[in-house]
Amino acid sequence: MKKVELLAPAGSLEALQAxxxxxxxxxxxxxxHYGARAFANNFDEAEMKQAVEYAHQYGVRVFVTVNTLIYEEEIHSCLDYIGKLQELDVDAVLLQDLGLAMLVRQRYPNLELHASTQMHIHNREGIALMKELGFQRVVLPRETSIEDIREYAKLGMDLEVFVQGALCVSYSGQCLMSSLTLSRSGNRGECAQNCRMQYSLEKTDMYGTQVLKGKHKYLLSPKDLNTLSHIGELIDAGVYSFKIEGRMKRPEYVALMTACYRKAIDAYMAKEPFEVSAALREEMQKIFNRGFTAGHIFHEMGSHLMNPLRPNHMGIEIGKIVSFTKDKVQILLTKQLSQGDGIRILNEKEDCGFTINRLYVNGYLVKQAEAGTLVELDKTFYAQKGSQVLKTSDCKQLLDLQDSYKKNKRYVAAYAEFTMQLGAHARLSVMDTDGFYAVCESIDKVERAIKTPLSKERIVQQLQKSKDSIFQLEGIELTVDEQTTLPIKEINRMRREALEQLANQRKLRHPHRLTKSIALPKQKEMSPLAPIIAVVHTKEQYEACQEAGIAMIFMYEELHDKLQQGYVRIPRVMKQAYPDEFVMIQENGGSYAKRPFLCDTSCNIINHHSAAFFFQRGARGVCFSLEASLAQCCEIVKAYEASYQAKGNFIYPVYGREELMLSEYCAINAIEKDSDKKQCGLCRKAEYALVDIKGQRYPLLCDKDCRMHILNAQPRNRIADIKQAKQVGITSFLCVFTKENKTQCVNVLQKLQGEV
Incomplete structure (x- = not known):
C-alpha cells in the first residue's frame, strides 16, 4: 500500500513541536509575508531557519505558504523572498498567483511547488494544467467529493485533502465578501470571516416579502470538518496528503489532532482496527469544535454541514443553570468541572465566557466536581435559568497535551557499526534510513587489555545510551579484536559526536538547488476586442444588449442553448467537458487546452505576469480582478507593455453586482427544507436574499447545479473610470447583468456607450 503523508499546521514554534x-x-x-493567514503568529527568518532544521532532523518536511495574490509592486520582493525560503531549505512552497508561479518555475527550477486551494484547482483540466506547469501537488478544494478524488487520483498528481478543521462556506480563492464589504481581502490573507456573522433569509414571491425564521442566526457558518472515521476510504480513494487545518489554533489542538490522525492512518496501513470512540470524540470536541461534519467530501448538507447556533468553539455541554441569587449561580453538572477549566454560558441576551477560579459545593470551595453535582459560581455575569453551560477548555487535557510534546520524545531510527582493532583507532559509523552517514574515531589507538578486556555487551550497552540525542539505535554491528580495551568515556564521546554529526547532516535536505535568470517570452500582438463586453443571465437582458448593438454577449450554457445566440460563459466550478468554441472562462482549468477564450474577473488577475500567463495560453482578452483598483489596473497595463513588448487586450469591469461568494451550500434549501437532496426547485419559485444585521441585502442566485452565488448589496458602477482607463490603453469594458430588468439594462448601456 502506498505511503501517505500526515500534514499538520504550525502557527508557532511550539505548535511545530507539537x-x-x-x-x-x-x-x-x-x-x-504573502501567506493566507496574515493574522497568525507566522515565522520570521530566524524562526523559519530554526523550524526547518528542527523538523528536518526528525525527517519532517516543511511547506511554506506564499498563497496570496501578489500585487504589481510586490513581484520582485516576493521572488526574492521565495529565494530566501529556498536558501533556508524549505521543502516546498504553496502558491496561488499564476503569474508568480510562472516566474518561480523559471528562477528556482528545483523548488517543489504546491498549488494552494486558493488557486481553485477543482477539475481534471486544472490538475493537468498544474502538472504541465511543473507543480508536484494540488491542494483540492474542501468541496471536492470522494468520487471526484478517486478520479483525480488517476491523473498522476499528488493530492492534498483537508481532513480536519475549519470549513469555508465559499470556495477558497473565490470569496470576495470580506474584501468588497470590509476591505479585508481573503485573497491577501486578511479574511474578516463574514461567514461567521449573523444573517436572516428574505423571501419575495407573489405573496410579498417575508423574513424566514431559521432555528438560529448564523446562516453561513459551517461546522468543523472531521473525517477521522473515514481515513480508510480516503486512503483507498488515492489521497496522498491528509491535511489538518489550524495555523490559528493553539499548540495543544495541533498535538491532539495530529496524534488522532496518526493513530488512524497507522492502524489502517497496518490493517488493524481503529475506532472513534465516544471518549475520543469528546476529547476532540473539548479542544475545539463548532460541531463536526464529514463535509462535502461525504455529501453532507444543511444541518449536517452547518452550525447556525454559534460561529465559535462549542466545547462540550456540562450542565445547565438551575437557579441563581444575587451572589451565586447554581449549575447542575452533567459532566466533570474543575478549577482552571474554561466555560461559556449561552444566553439569549449575550454569551459570557471565563475561567473557573472559584468552584463551590455546599458552600465549600472545591477543586473539582463530578457529574450530578450541584455547584455554585460567583455571580459575576448575566445569568438566565435554563441556560446551557459549555466547557470550552479542560485544564487537565491541556496539561496532558503539553506533556505529549514537551516531555515525550520522537526518535529517529539509526544503525551503527563499531570497529575496535588492536593498534588502530576505534571507529564508529552511524547511518539512518535517509542515507545520511557520520563517522567518529577514537582519539587514542586501541590497546591490549592488561586485566579485563572490554566486552561486546558493554560496548552495545554504551552505544545504546542515545536518549540524549534524537536517535534510537535499532541495530549495532561490532567488529572487535579479543583482549582489547578502550575507555568507556571515549566510547561515550564517540557516540555523542557521531550522532551529533548525523543530526546536523539531517538538517539540510536540498543542497543542490539552482537559481536561474528569468527570460520573458515576447507576446504576440492581438486584434482588439469589442469596446463593450456583456454578461447576461436572462433573455430580456440579452435582448437589451442586442438592441443596443453589443457584439460580445456571454451567458451560461443553458440560456445559450435556448437562444442559440451569443457566447458561452463557463461556470466558476466546471466539472463537465469544455466546449471547443470561443468562451469566457472563470477558472484556471479552462486555459489548459489553449483554445481561444476570454478570462473573467474570477481568474484573479492582479499583476501583469498573471495576465501574460493567460495570454500565452490563448486568451484574447483578460478581465482584471474585482479587487484591483483603477490605479492598479493602469499600472498592470503599463508594466505588461514594458515587460513583454506588446499591447494586451485588458478588460476593465465597470458594472454589475459582484459575486461575493460561491458555495456548494444552499441557504434556501437549508432554511426552507433542510433536505439532504439537491434540485429542490425553491429558487425558481421566489427571489431570495441574505440580510445582515445592518440591513444590507445580498441577493442570491442559484445555478443549475444548485450552487449558491451571493451577490453584492449594490451594483458596482465604475463607468466614470472609463475616460482615465482609456488613457493607458484599456479599450474594453465589462458589464454584468444579474437581477436587472430590461429597462435597467438599457439605462446602464446608454450611460456606458456614452463614455466608450
Missing amino acids: AVMNGADAVYLGGK
Missing part, C-alpha cells in the same frame, strides 16, 4: 512530536510527516507554516 506536530512533530505527535507524528506529523510534514508541517505547513507561513512567513511574515
